[in-house]
Amino acid sequence: MQRNIIWVLAAGLALSSTSCKKFLDEKSMTKLDESAVFGDVNQVESSLKGAYAKWKDIRTDEQGLIMMMGTDETQQGAFQMKSDPNKGAFDRFDGNLNSTLNHIANQWNIRWPVVNEAARIVRGMSKLNPAAGTLEAKLLGEASFIRGFLDFQLAMYWGEIPIRDLDREAELGTRRQPLKDVWAFIIADLQRAADNCPKTNDPGRATSGAAWAMLGKAYMSAPVSTGLRDFSKAAACFEKMMGDYTLVAYKDLWDYNTPNTRESILEFQYSYIYPNNNKIQFQIGSRAVQSYFGDGCYYSGYDKIVPTKYAYSSVDSGGVWEPGDQRRYEAIRYDFTYYGETPTLDNIKWEDLGPDHDELLPHVKKYEDFRTDKHTDFKVNNMWNSGKNIPVLRLADIKLCYAECLNELGRTAEAMTVVNEVRTRAWGGVLPEERKWKGMSADAFRTAIMDERMRELFAEDWRKIDLLRTGKFIQLVKARNKWTAQSGTIKDFNLLLPIPDTEMRLNEDLKPSDQNPGYN
Known part of the structure; x- marks a missing residue:
């Protein structure tokens, strides 16, 4: 019983002291032994639902924002950088970004229980050799999709990773495997998912469309060194599924009254009511707003991530936004006026951030959830309850991926046509002539x-x-x-994250030389 309690805590809190191998070996109240699970398809279904729930949890609270730090799109708020120098390493890329950083261990650890649970289901269902269209085949496809998606992320962030093929456990162990083998495994998983997932499914669960979309992304993303990057195969995957989805008004994607639109390929299902809330908005709202109006203002928060200047500025100010693009004000909040009153920095001057104060500079808006505002009738006035659905895959993303493939295949004119479809939606249905993409070279398109x-x-x-x-x-x-830019310490080896120190110590299949170069 004590071991079971420890597992529940580890799965919920993603304790950084647990390795991927320990996650696999630990017993669980939520997991049955294989003889019980795979003897009853209904129990396999329950196991799969548990895997979905844990996967969805990865995108909640602060942990759902870690991999959005340190890009050219979003960065941590100034106070967060000052108050947590360790986590600040995700943007500074300094010596604190090392194998002992618990935020890195958490990102590694929260994914492996889901990968391992999916691996159990894949092995069990594969043994049945299910016929196409059966429930067993559906479960096999969905579990393959979950493992393939998470392995895709793990390989992008860490490079060589263990391959959790339980039929080859004696051969593979929990060692890091060559990149070519890892990406071949990811592609095989996503192909199996495409072949076995249903065309329609419950919201939040994988479909064949989602599988084809991710298989296309895998072919686009596999490192060139593996020999598996193939834009022709990627484009073919996208062509198999794009026709089943339709672009909708951009604002509808962020309206909690219109979840799971016709554009949605896969989105995680949340609500503003505990325990199915995701807490994202309070992490990314404004601290100045919180100090001035309190938690009951639906866009107050902690500034965990904010847009970079490039991401919130107009083209004529050196940024990304063109005149008339309606996505700008759906994606980013510029005005913090609340019921006629404008907040100030007076209540947070103690932070002493000088010119770095960014609490009233533009913030991420997409995840704001007005249902948590004190002026609504929902009586849920605490921002921790925010819970709009979070998109994982949607058609516009795949259309832009498809356009990239066409460009790489020498079909740049066709690629621009596809991009203009997405841009037309961004201008409300009528794209001005001067905003249409035309006459680009392949390099300019890239x-x-x-x-x-x-x-x-x-x-x-x-x-x-x-x-x-x-x-x-x-x-x-x-x-x-x-x-x-201020730190000036980013290095080429920062393309990959370090394998967590806890994993290096607890996984007996790893030795010091297995650490990613540049880290210790």
Whole structure:
């Protein structure tokens, strides 16, 4: 019983002292032994729902923002940088960004229990050799999707990772595996998901469309060194699913009254009521607003991440936003006036941040949840209850990915047509002639598409991966992230995160030489 309690605490809090191997070996009240689980499909379904719930938890509270720190799109607020120098390393890329940083260990640890649970289901369902269209095949597909998606993230952030193929456990152990093997495994998982996931599913669960979308992203993102990057295969994957979805008005994507729109491929389902809230908005709202109006103002918070100057500025001010782009004011809050009153910094002058005060500079707006405002009838006036759905995959993202593929395949004119479809929505349905993309070279397209993805997908947790897969991480973060520029300590090895020290010590399959270069 004591071991079971420890597991529940570890899964909920992602204790940094637990390795991926320990997560696999630990017993759990929420997991049955394999003979029980795989003898009853209903129990497998319960296990899969548990995996979904833990996966969704990764995007909640502060931990859901860590991988959005340290990009050219979002950075930590000034007070957060001052009050937590260790976490500040995600933007400074200084010596505090090392293997002992508990925020890194947490990001590593919260993913492995989900990967391992999905691996159990994949092995169990694979043994049944299920026929297409059966419940067993559906469970196999969904578990493969979850493992493939999380392995995709882990490989992007850490490079070589363990492969959790339980049929080859004796061979593979929990050692880091060569990149080519890791990405081949990810691609195989997502292909299996595409073949077995249903075309429609309950909201928040994987479909064949989501699987084809992620398989396309995998083919685009696999390191060139693996030989698996293939823009032709990626484009083919996107073509298989894009027609099943439709762009909707941009504002509808962020309206809690219109969840799971026709554009949504996969979105995590939350509510503003505990325990299914995600707490994101209070983490990213304004501290000046909180100190002035209190928790009951729906855009108050802690400034955990804020837009970079590049991400909130207009083109004529050296930023990304063009005149008339309606996404700008849906994505970013510029005005903090609340019921006719404008907050000041008076209550937080004790912070002594001087010119670095950013509590009333532009903030992330997409996740604001008015249901938590004290002026509503919901009587939920604490910002910790914010709980709008969070998009994971949506059509505009995939269209822009598809356009990238077309450009890389020498079809730049077609690529611009696809981008203009997304941009037309951004201008309310009529794209001015001067805003249409035309006459670009392939190189010019590569530069422009990164700005377009920032405008479309601002603060949706894709930016770091976009920067890494295109090889622009160091260049653009150094140029646009205020704290990175001030520190001047970012190095090429910061493309990858360090393997957590706890993992290095607790996983007997790892030795010191297995650490990512540049870290100790």
